[in-house]
Amino acid sequence: MKNIVLFGSPGVGKGTQAGILKKHYNLVHISTGDLFRHNIKNETELGKLAKSFMNKGNLVPDNVTINMLKAEVNKNANANGFIFDGFPRTESQAISLDLFLKEKGEKINGMVALEVPENLLVERILKRGETSDRPDDQDEKKIRNRFTEYKTKTAILQEYYQNQNKYFGVNGVGSIEEITQRLKEVIDNL
Ligand code: ADP
Numbered sequence: 730m731k732n733i734v735l736f737g738s739p740g741v742g743k744g745t746q747a748g749i750l751k752k753h754y755n756l757v758h759i760s761t762g763d764l765f766r767h768n769i770k771n772e773t774e775l776g777k778l779a780k781s782f783m784n785k786g787n788l789v790p791d792n793v794t795i796n797m798l799k800a801e802v803n804k805n806a807n808a809n810g811f812i813f814d815g816f817p818r819t820e821s822q823a824i825s826l827d828l829f830l831k832e833k834g835e836k837i838n839g840m841v842a843l844e845v846p847e848n849l850l851v852e853r854i855l856k857r858g859e860t861s862d863r864p865d866d867q868d869e870k871k872i873r874n875r876f877t878e879y880k881t882k883t884a885i886l887q888e889y890y891q892n893q894n895k896y897f898g899v900n901g902v903g904s905i906e907e908i909t910q911r912l913k914e915v916i917d918n919l
Pocket of ligand 1: 738739761765783790819822
């Protein structure tokens with residue numbers, strides 16, 4: 730299996746690149762943000778719970794997110810590997826993921842991080858908000874809060890994976906094709 734964590738702050742382009750990479754490497758793409766949005770749309774219990782956090786730009790609690798992630802991995806028992814997009818987002822999620830994969834005799838091959846300066850991102854997200862129906866993309870206060878969540882809870886994961894020699898930073902500024910190419914150069918060697 731090839732298991733990749735696609736990492737980066739909100740709006741960095743993880744979803745776009747994951748969509749391309751999953752086809753190229755025949756991997757299952759799991760986006761926790763998409764899963765939550767799917768549950769909100771279908772008004773499930775999980776969706777109702779997640780909505781109150783997401784709409785403020787806060788992280789959904791770890792236990793909820795981790796259980797959802799595990800269930801999704803288990804649904805795809807025959808996968809060639811996974812692209813994790815938007816997960817892990819806290820150290821506790823990263824530790825749970827490592828343990829969970831270890832029980833299966835698997836591991837994370839690498840964290841590939843898209844690096845884009847923050848000042849480019851808020852504008853990108855507001856632009857996305859014009860055409861998407863994501864309430865968290867349409868309000869600058871919510872967007873700023875997502876960056877605060879990222880800086881206080883998520884950014885430390887760079888160090889977590891660096892300590893395992895599994896962190897690979899990639900310049901996320903450029904055309905979609907250029908960025909895909911940069912990501913492939915890293916992932917081919919994982
Ligand atoms: P973005 O990367 O642009 O912020 P996502 O779709 O990845 O968009 O996430 C949207 C929201 O979903 C987050 O702000 C958060 O509320 C929730 N969410 C997604 N993944 C996680 C996670 N791993 N842990 C906690 N909350 C999450």
